[in-house]
Structure formats: structure tokens, C-alpha cells
């Protein structure tokens with residue numbers, strides 16, 4: 003079975019590039035050039051240098067002793083939370099801005115839901131001196147104010163999307179409209195392994211540095227390159243794609259993606275796409291997505307803004323349907339408990355997204371000699387108020 007993308011841009015039955023005709027030239031330019039550019043020695047050298055000196059890589063692989071004791075197994079944390087800007091998203095935005103420069107683009111656009119991808123994009127635009135426009139739903143701008151302010155501080159223009167539900171999908175529509183109007187000078191930085199081919203493959207490659215480092219670090223620390231389990235939370239699926247990438251062809255490594263069940267998969271307030279989704283087309287690719295019987299996208303819900311997405315990337319849809327990876331829904335409540343436990347046992351406050359991966363330790367019956375790697379996708383500073391409200395017994399939700 004092939005798990006990486008095929009020459010037509012598909013992962014099994016999922017993927018492809020379903021874009022309006024007006025966008026063909028943009029997507030085709032990327033498709034014909036991305037591999038040659040990204041694989042050139044000169045690109046690789048600049049990418050590696052920035053990941054090292056600007057982002058702070060390699061991130062540590064840390065044996066979490068107290069979590070390991072509690073769950074009677076060997077728990078290792080891949081510390082993406084220690085990256086500059088506090089999450090894995092910067093790995094991708096660094097890669098894409100280097101690509102944009104080589105394509106001769108002079109302007110960057112992006113869309114953002116919670117604002118994390120917008121901040122990572124605004125950061126690399128400041129670094130490279132390129133103008134940056136970030137589209138964000140008006141509703142999201144109000145509930146994620148600190149990230150709007152961060153983007154402005156970094157010199158980006160944040161444009162509100164005022165149509166529809168005024169959330170992520172409306173911001174995406176605005177960004178696509180902008181790209182159609184500026185095909186020559188603008189690169190659109192997508193923030194997860196979603197969108198038309200070649201984005202899912204491109205983003206997975208930029209994030210694959212995560213599992214590349216894990217292999218080397220595990221070998222150095224344990225004498226064994228391969229873990230028994232890799233756990234990662236899945237919104238669109240970029241941190242999971244990065245954490246899984248170099249283990250895809252190692253059947254002895256059990257890959258596990260944790261999705262947001264929200265208030266429960268049967269409550270109508272959920273984002274558990276592998277449970278609730280059906281094949282359909284979202285953001286330019288064929289994948290699994292949550293939809294009504296007549297194909298309207300269902301508004302997702304999760305306490306964590308980064309997992310609040312109605313689909314998953316086509317790679318994950320393929321890993322799920324082929325059985326290569328296991329996907330499991332985690333409720334808001336389970337994630338919050340796990341985030342608190344990690345804080346108290348390890349002195350690490352994880353992002354609520356990441357806490358969904360930690361929550362799976364309660365369900366995983368790993369043996370004492372086995373190794374479990376958790377992708378610690380981001381830090382929880384941005385989520386403090388949500389954690390505090392929950393600790394104070396106030397209902398969770400946003």
C-alpha cells in the first residue's frame with residue numbers, strides 16, 4: 003500500500019485538485035515546481051538553517067518520567083511546543099515562504115480560524131519583508147483578539163470575512179477570491195495538510211522534520227529507531243502528518259490520530275470527522291467531511307479552536323480507510339482532564355489541541371517496555387483562560 007501522494011495527487015481515493023477554473027494556473031504553477039524547488043540542495047540548506055537558528059530545532063524528545071510511571075509505559079514527548087511562536091505551524095510557514103520567494107511572489111495571503119496559522123504566517127512575512135494579508139472570520143476575530151493583535155504587531159493586515167457564518171470557511175472563500183485576483187504576484191499559504199494538490203503533500207513534507215528527528219533521537223536515547231506508538235491530535239492533520247511521515251512504511255509502528263469529539267460524537271457539537279464524516283469535497287480536495295444528507299458542510303464544534311474543522315486532510319482519510327492508522331474521538335472533558343494532568347505531572351501546560359493526544363493515554367494499554375511518542379503540537383499559554391474557567395467549574399465552550 004502506498005501512503006504518500008501518487009503522481010496524480012491522490013492518496014488512495016482521496017486528494018486531487020478540485021478548484022475553480024480561474025485557479026488552475028496558480029495551482030498548476032505550484033504543482034509543476036514545488037518538488038524541484040523543495041528538493042534542491044540550496045533550498046534544503048536555507049530551510050535547515052532557519053529551522054535551526056530561527057525556529058529552534060531540533061526540538062527535544064523528552065522522556066516524561068512521571069507520566070510514564072502513571073501509565074506504566076515509556077512516554078516520550080516531541081516538544082513542538084518549544085518552537086518559536088509556540089507550535090508546529092512555523093515549520094510549514096517557513097517552508098512555504100522560501101518556496102514563494104523562489105516562485106518570484108511578492109505578496110502573501112493566508113486564512114486563519116483561531117489565529118495560530120495567521121500568526122505563524124505573519125511571523126515569516128516579517129522575517130522575509132513581504133506584505134501579508136490574513137483573512138479571518140469576523141466572529142473569530144472577536145473571540146481570538148490576542149492573536150489579531152499579534153498579527154498586527156507583526157505588520158500583517160487582518161481582513162475580516164463578513165459573509166456566511168463569519169468563521170473559517172468564509173475566511174477561506176475570501177482568501178481564494180483574493181488569489182484568483184492576484185495570480186501572478188501572490189502566494190497563498192495554507193496552514194494544514196488540506197487544500198488542492200500539491201498542498202497536502204507540500205505541508206506534510208515541511209512538517210516531516212518532526213518524525214525525522216524522532217527517529218534519530220529515539221535511536222540515540224534508546225538504541226531503537228522505531229517507537230511502538232505515535233500519538234498526535236488531528237484538526238486538518240499537519241502535526242499528525244509530520245509525526246507519522248517517516249513511520250508510514252513501518253507497519254510495527256501503530257499510528258494513532260486523536261480527533262475532537264467536542265461534547266460527544268452524538269451531541270451535534272463535535273468535530274470527529276472519521277466518525278461523522280462521509281466522502282466529499284472541501285477546500286479543493288476530496289476527503290472525509292462532516293456534511294448534511296444533501297452535502298452542506300456541518301459547522302464543527304470543539305473546545306480547542308485548532309481542532310474545530312469539519313474535515314481532515316486526504317492523507318488521513320486514506321490512513322483511516324486503509325486501516326494504517328487508528329483514529330479515536332476525545333471529548334472536551336477528557337482533553338481538559340489530560341491537559342491538567344500533564345501540567346501537574348510534568349510542568350508542561352499543553353495546548354488544548356495537544357491535550358487530546360495526551361487523553362488517549364487513558365485508553366492505550368501499552369506494555370512497560372513499549373515506547374509511546376506523543377507529538378506535543380503546541381503550548382497552552384493561549385488557552386489559559388479556557389483552562390481556568392474549566393477549573394473554576396464554569397461550563398466549557400467558546
Ligand SMILES: *Cc1c(COP(=O)(O)O)cnc(C)c1O
Nearest residue numbers: 194237238239240241308355380
Ligand atoms: C493548529 C493546531 C493544531 C491542529 O492543526 P493540525 O493541522 O491538525 O496539526 C494542533 N495543535 C496546535 C497547537 C495547533 O496550533
